[in-house]
Amino acid sequence: MKTKLTRSWDYNRLALLSAFAVALGYLQALARLYIHHILGIGSLVADFGPNGLHQAPDWLISSQQTGQIALLVLLTAFVLLVARRLSYKLGIFLFAGGLAHLTYYATLKLATDWPISWITQDCLLWIPRPWYGQIWIAVLVSVGAVALGLLLLRGFRRSPTNS
Numbered sequence: 001m002k003t004k005l006t007r008s009w010d011y012n013r014l015a016l017l018s019a020f021a022v023a024l025g026y027l028q029a030l031a032r033l034y035i036h037h038i039l040g041i042g043s044l045v046a047d048f049g050p051n052g053l054h055q056a057p058d059w060l061i062s063s064q065q066t067g068q069i070a071l072l073v074l075l076t077a078f079v080l081l082v083a084r085r086l087s088y089k090l091g092i093f094l095f096a097g098g099l100a101h102l103t104y105y106a107t108l109k110l111a112t113d114w115p116i117s118w119i120t121q122d123c124l125l126w127i128p129r130p131w132y133g134q135i136w137i138a139v140l141v142s143v144g145a146v147a148l149g150l151l152l153l154r155g156f157r158r159s160p161t162n163s
Contacts, residue, residue, distance in 0.1 A: 014153070020078065021096040025103025028071060032104075033111060035060070064126040075100075087152050095149025101142040105135065 039057070075097055083089040108114050115122065118136040125131040 017092060017096055018099060021099035022103045024071070024075070024096070025100035026107050028067075028100065029104045029107035029111070031067060032108065035063075061126070061130065064123070064130075068126045071100075087155065091149045091152030091155075093149070094145040095153060098142040098145030098149060101138060102146070105139065 039060075075093060078096070079089045079093045083092055105115065114120070115135045118139070119134045121132055122135055122138065123130050124133045124138050
């Protein structure tokens with residue numbers, strides 16, 4: 001009976017963690033859409049491509065960098081608040097971060113039909129400076145982070161010292 005309750009509790013926590021990550025990715029996508037609206041840019045490629053940032057306002061790069069830092073701080077604070085063991089913290093961070101990033105791209109695709117293809121260029125990282133790559137790289141890394149996070153969380157659940 002205790003195993004069944006523990007398993008149910010773990011699935012409930014995973015569902016809540018997933019909801020948190022999806023909400024985080026959705027808000028990140030909305031922020032990008034709002035920036036485009038403020039700048040009057042119709043295409044998501046126009047200001048974030050490797051050749052387009054020189055046309056953007058000066059505040060764009062610094063706001064994207066500080067936004068990415070804020071996202072990492074929020075995720076880190078969440079992890080530190082909900083977990084005690086390092087393996088569980090890392091599992092939550094990887095799972096939630098990867099799922100948030102997948103949600104980010106899914107939201108942009110559903111809202112604007114962007115990215116056009118898996119090989120579309122995007123700014124994948126803003127810190128310490130803008131780093132560009134194709135969307136498939138970000139998706140592959142995010143799927144890997146989700147999978148590794150789940151493995152770490154599953155290993156934590158099965159550990160006999162964590163009851």
